[in-house]
Ligand SMILES: Cc1ncc(C[n+]2csc(CCOP(=O)(O)OP(=O)(O)O)c2C)c(N)n1
């Protein structure tokens with residue numbers, strides 16, 4: 001999907017653009033369901049953190065960016081990589097530890113990047129991508145490139161000191177950086193209410209003097225609109241923004257399965273959020289604008305793309321062990 005094609009002057013997405021956003025979300029959903037389905041086969045040689053249930057944030061936000069804008073992600077990076085235009089074959093190859101992977105098979109699922117698409121890095125140490133994103137925005141401001149940087153962060157990132165140092169620095173220097181906080185309510189097994197009682201996360205950003213907004217992260221138009229507004233502010237020299245988007249991770253924190261039975265959350269909570277599925281929600285909204293035939297074509301196209309990517313990854317060679325020392329700085 002060309003991210004520029006969904007923009008309209010009013011900041012809302014027109015109908016063909018919504019169909020394109022739907023396809024993008026559906027693609028991410030089907031890719032991650034394929035990962036979950038085949039994970040036990042043992043070809044994927046790394047832990048996986050799935051974004052199933054959270055697709056609207058990645059797709060809506062990236063639709064408000066140019067390809068030349070930059071994003072930074074976390075351990076839960078598949079959706080961001082794909083939404084920004086990352087190559088699916090190279091993603092599967094990376095997850096399978098193959099040389100053809102997007103970083104040569106050296107990192108796996110939590111380290112996806114594609115600099116040519118502005119997917120600059122994914123860093124699984126919680127909050128560690130934040131200062132890198134802020135540095136990237138500082139460089140772009142100094143070089144007057146007009147580029148905007150987005151740091152996708154989880155709700156737990158706000159609990160790391162480096163978020164506060166980075167937020168303070170970004171505000172003091174009016175940097176073109178946007179913190180998109182995907183609030184899926186949990187840091188592994190601990191609910192936000194136990195970690196941040198009586199304090200909306202937006203208040204933390206506001207305390208740093210940053211523009212801060214809050215929205216429904218399962219509504220793709222909200223994700224698009226709030227990001228588009230923050231992008232405009234950043235490009236106009238208005239400095240950083242913090243966007244808090246509520247969503248829910250459907251699968252276990254790390255791995256392909258469901259884990260509602262282990263006790264940290266209830267089945268009924270899960271069912272409530274499942275009802276708010278971002279993909280189905282947009283599908284309902286599209287109604288007859290997306291015919292059943294077109295949707296079937298879309299699904300078949302994505303399914304065969306996934307099969308091709310899996311076959312590519314399976315057939316690709318492992319990295320040459322003699323290259324293990326490359327890119328290691330000591
Ligand atoms: C500094 C640091 N502490 C702990 C961990 C272990 N860890 C990995 S993911 C995670 C939870 C992150 O929660 P959140 O930021 O809300 O993202 P989510 O997994 O919910 O998408 C933790 C504690 C880590 N990777 N880095």
Ligand SMILES: [Mg+2]
Pocket residue numbers: 154155156182183184185186187188
């Ligand atoms: Mg979380």
